[in-house]
Amino acid sequence: MESLKGHFLISTTHMPDPRFQEQVIYLCAHTEEGAMGLVINNPNPMITLRDVLRGADIPVADAPFPPVYMGGPVEMDAGFILFSSGSLSAHALNITSNISLSRDIRLLRDISQGRGPEHFLFMLGYAGWGMGQLETELMDNSWLTVPGDFDILFNTPDEFKWKRAAGSFGVDISIFGDVIGNA
Numbered sequence: 001m002e003s004l005k006g007h008f009l010i011s012t013t014h015m016p017d018p019r020f021q022e023q024v025i026y027l028c029a030h031t032e033e034g035a036m037g038l039v040i041n042n043p044n045p046m047i048t049l050r051d052v053l054r055g056a057d058i059p060v061a062d063a064p065f066p067p068v069y070m071g072g073p074v075e076m077d078a079g080f081i082l083f084s085s086g087s088l089s090a091h092a093l094n095i096t097s098n099i100s101l102s103r104d105i106r107l108l109r110d111i112s113q114g115r116g117p118e119h120f121l122f123m124l125g126y127a128g129w130g131m132g133q134l135e136t137e138l139m140d141n142s143w144l145t146v147p148g149d150f151d152i153l154f155n156t157p158d159e160f161k162w163k164r165a166a167g168s169f170g171v172d173i174s175i176f177g178d179v180i181g182n183a
Contacts, residue, residue, distance in 0.1 A: 004030045006096045008152070008165045009037060010144040010173060019073055022162045025127050026082065026148055028093065028101050035129040038082055040121060040153055041161040043067035049111070049122050052079065056105070058112045071123030081107055083120035084154065098150060119154035144171060
């Protein structure tokens with residue numbers, strides 16, 4: 001099995017779970033034991049990173065803060081920081097040469113003071129799959145997989161990530177369901 005770590009999972013029209021409709025997941029881990037990823041285009045309009053930082057008693061600089069993303073339906077009280085690796089944390093998982101994942105509170109403190117990574121997304125929760133579960137969903141055409149793209153991850157407005165991620169691989173996701181099939 002080839003690892004899909006560092007790839008996007010793009011939900012297709014065959015996605016049976018409504019929580020993942022028109023969602024893009026960035027896979028942070030993928031092994032024979034299972035997979036873990038973060039939804040990158042589902043901001044929660046009711047909460048900002050400022051709210052999270054204040055709730056954790058972290059001093060907040062007077063600056064605008066990005067939204068908090070709903071990273072998936074698992075462990076919704078767990079926070080994850082997906083960030084550009086130019087600002088490496090000692091407690092980070094390197095996903096690719098330029099993207100890392102951390103849960104280190106020290107990274108949040110740096111972000112609160114404007115000393116954090118240039119590019120980051122803060123998520124609550126994650127998406128997870130047990131052994132063979134993701135592979136079954138891929139065979140059922142619930143997901144399209146494409147290599148992850150830094151620009152889509154960090155620089156594309158959330159409402160365009162789903163179509164642009166698929167488009168980066170030459171797929172018009174809006175008609176994807178009409179053209180797939182098994183030979």
